[in-house]
Amino acid sequence: MNPSASDDYFCFFGLKEQFKIDLSALDQAYLSIQKEVHPDRHARGSDSEQRLAMQMATLANTAYQTLKNPVQRGLYICQIHGVDAQLETNTAMPAAFLMRQMDWRESLDEKAEDLEALEVLTEEVNKSKEEVISEIALAIDSAHQYERAAELLRGLLFIDKFAVELDDAIAALV
Numbered sequence: 001m002n003p004s005a006s007d008d009y010f011c012f013f014g015l016k017e018q019f020k021i022d023l024s025a026l027d028q029a030y031l032s033i034q035k036e037v038h039p040d041r042h043a044r045g046s047d048s049e050q051r052l053a054m055q056m057a058t059l060a061n062t063a064y065q066t067l068k069n070p071v072q073r074g075l076y077i078c079q080i081h082g083v084d085a086q087l088e089t090n091t092a093m094p095a096a097f098l099m100r101q102m103d104w105r106e107s108l109d110e111k112a113e114d115l116e117a118l119e120v121l122t123e124e125v126n127k128s129k130e131e132v133i134s135e136i137a138l139a140i141d142s143a144h145q146y147e148r149a150a151e152l153l154r155g156l157l158f159i160d161k162f163a164v165e166l167d168d169a170i171a172a173l174v
Contacts, residue, residue, distance in 0.1 A: 009063035019140040030064040074136050074153045078146045085150035115173045125163050132156050
């Protein structure tokens, strides 16, 4: 295996560059590479062989974690195509999206003790997340609109953050 494959995580795993990937193929490719470069397999090798195996194992872990997570995968694809999502500095979102976020927050605050209402809200948030993921897949895989994808990815981060808060509120009631 050649370290230059590290230039592209998709090439590294033998996958086509796209947002909508086959996660089981990613898992299989990752496990195959992990077996090949596992430090125990190279324990009797030279120092440089051991070092290369460790570097490849680290690269495999980083690439796998990036491609497995939809947000990270989308950000990575945008980056490959020269689009920086500017997560730290660009928090501008469409008004309709912000209104929905405010409605969700209000619902969470008002219904914090109502497990059934929070479960309904969870379904709505999950549905919204799936819709945004579908829009990201379209923007990247079909239209090659990486700026649009970056905007959608910023929104998905907001949704994911809220989903964690919602999960925590439900866990507090159970």
